[in-house]
Amino acid sequence: MxxxxxxxxxxxxxxxxxxxxxxxxxxxxxxxxxxxxxxxxxxxxxxxxxxxxxxxxxxxxxxxxxxxxxxxxxxxxxxxxxxxxxxxxxxxxxxxxxxxxxxxNKGVQLKAFPRISFQISIKGDVEMEYRIENLDFELRIIGKSKMVKTSRAFKTIPTLWNCAKKDGFMQKLIDMSWENPKCKLEGLLGVCGKEAAITDEEFDYFMGVRYDGEITDDMETLIIPQSTWAVFPNVVEAWKRLYSEWIPTSGYELANLPCIECYYGPKHKPRHELWVPVVPK
Structure with a gap:
C-alpha cells in the first residue's frame, strides 16, 4: 500500500x-x-x-x-x-x-464543501538536499515551551526567538550550549510538539539547547530517545516540501517523535536545519 x-x-x-x-x-x-x-x-x-x-x-x-x-x-x-x-x-x-x-427557506444560498481526495504530483525539477543522521543516544534538551497556533507558526516562531534575544533568554541558552557535541545537533533548538503529540490548532514549541548540567527552576527538561533523522537545510523551505515531496518518495516513514528546528551560529553553513525523525519502510 x-x-x-x-x-x-x-x-x-x-x-x-x-x-x-x-x-x-x-x-x-x-x-x-x-x-x-x-x-x-x-x-x-x-x-x-x-x-x-x-x-x-x-x-x-x-x-x-x-x-x-x-x-x-x-x-x-x-x-x-x-x-x-x-x-x-x-x-x-x-x-x-x-x-x-x-x-x-426556499432559494436560500448555502455552501457545500466537498470531500478532499489526495492526488499528488511530484515534479522533481528542484532537488531537495538531505542527509541521514543515526543518533544512538538520547537527546537531553533544556529550555522553555510556548504554545503556538499552527496556522500562524511561520510568523509566531521567529517572533518567539526575537523576544528570547531581547529578554536575554537566547543568550542564556547559548551560555548553556553543548561545548563538545556528540553530533551536529549543537545549535539553538526549536522542538515542534515537545510531547510528540500535536493538536491541529496549536502545539507546544520548545526552545532550548542540549545540556547535561544542573538547571534552574524556571527551565524544563525534554528527553528525546535515540532515533534516525532526515536532516534538511533551510527550515522554512524544508517544512513546505517535506510532506508533499520528500516523504511520499523517500522510502522512509515518519517516526512518532517531534521534529526539531536547529539554528546554528553566525558562521555556520547552513544557518539552520530541520531534523525529521524517520524509520525505514
Missing part, C-alpha cells in the same frame, strides 16, 4: 465518522502515521487544517439534512458533535452565513 493510498484511507475513515466520534489515533493509523505528523501533513498538503476540514464537512452534511428532512435542529446539532443548539448555530452561521432554521 503506497503513501497516497494510505492518506486516502484516512479520509475514508473521516468521511464514515462525520456523524460519530472521530478517533484521531485510528484515523492516523489508517495513514500508517502518528497523530503528531498526520495533522501537519494534512494541513501542508491540503492548505486547510484538519479540524477545520472536519468541521466544514460536518456542517455541509448538516445543511443537507436540514434542507431535506424535518429533523429537529438540536438533533442535527448533537448528531454532528455539538453540545448545544447555540454552539451549532454559531458554527453554522460562520460557514453558511445564515441561521440553521433559515436553511429550510
Amino acid at each position: 503506497d503513501w497516497l493510498e494510505r492518506m486516502n484511507r484516512a479520509l475514508d475513515y473521516i468521511e464514515s465518522h462525520l456523524d460519530d466520534e472521530i478517533d484521531y489515533t485510528v484515523m492516523a493509523g489508517e495513514a500508517y502515521c502518528s497523530e503528531y505528523h498526520f495533522s501537519r501533513m494534512f494541513s501542508s498538503i491540503s492548505g486547510i487544517s484538519l479540524s477545520e476540514y472536519i468541521r466544514r464537512r460536518r456542517l455541509t452534511l448538516a445543511a443537507f439534512e436540514i434542507q431535506k428532512t424535518d429533523i429537529r435542529i438540536i438533533d442535527v446539532a448533537i448528531k454532528y458533535g455539538y453540545e448545544s443548539s447555540d454552539s451549532f448555530a454559531r458554527a453554522f452561521h460562520k460557514i453558511h452565513g445564515i441561521k440553521p432554521s433559515e436553511a429550510r
Whole structure:
C-alpha cells in the first residue's frame, strides 16, 4: 500500500465518522502515521487544517439534512458533535452565513464543501538536499515551551526567538550550549510538539539547547530517545516540501517523535536545519 493510498484511507475513515466520534489515533493509523505528523501533513498538503476540514464537512452534511428532512435542529446539532443548539448555530452561521432554521427557506444560498481526495504530483525539477543522521543516544534538551497556533507558526516562531534575544533568554541558552557535541545537533533548538503529540490548532514549541548540567527552576527538561533523522537545510523551505515531496518518495516513514528546528551560529553553513525523525519502510 503506497503513501497516497494510505492518506486516502484516512479520509475514508473521516468521511464514515462525520456523524460519530472521530478517533484521531485510528484515523492516523489508517495513514500508517502518528497523530503528531498526520495533522501537519494534512494541513501542508491540503492548505486547510484538519479540524477545520472536519468541521466544514460536518456542517455541509448538516445543511443537507436540514434542507431535506424535518429533523429537529438540536438533533442535527448533537448528531454532528455539538453540545448545544447555540454552539451549532454559531458554527453554522460562520460557514453558511445564515441561521440553521433559515436553511429550510426556499432559494436560500448555502455552501457545500466537498470531500478532499489526495492526488499528488511530484515534479522533481528542484532537488531537495538531505542527509541521514543515526543518533544512538538520547537527546537531553533544556529550555522553555510556548504554545503556538499552527496556522500562524511561520510568523509566531521567529517572533518567539526575537523576544528570547531581547529578554536575554537566547543568550542564556547559548551560555548553556553543548561545548563538545556528540553530533551536529549543537545549535539553538526549536522542538515542534515537545510531547510528540500535536493538536491541529496549536502545539507546544520548545526552545532550548542540549545540556547535561544542573538547571534552574524556571527551565524544563525534554528527553528525546535515540532515533534516525532526515536532516534538511533551510527550515522554512524544508517544512513546505517535506510532506508533499520528500516523504511520499523517500522510502522512509515518519517516526512518532517531534521534529526539531536547529539554528546554528553566525558562521555556520547552513544557518539552520530541520531534523525529521524517520524509520525505514
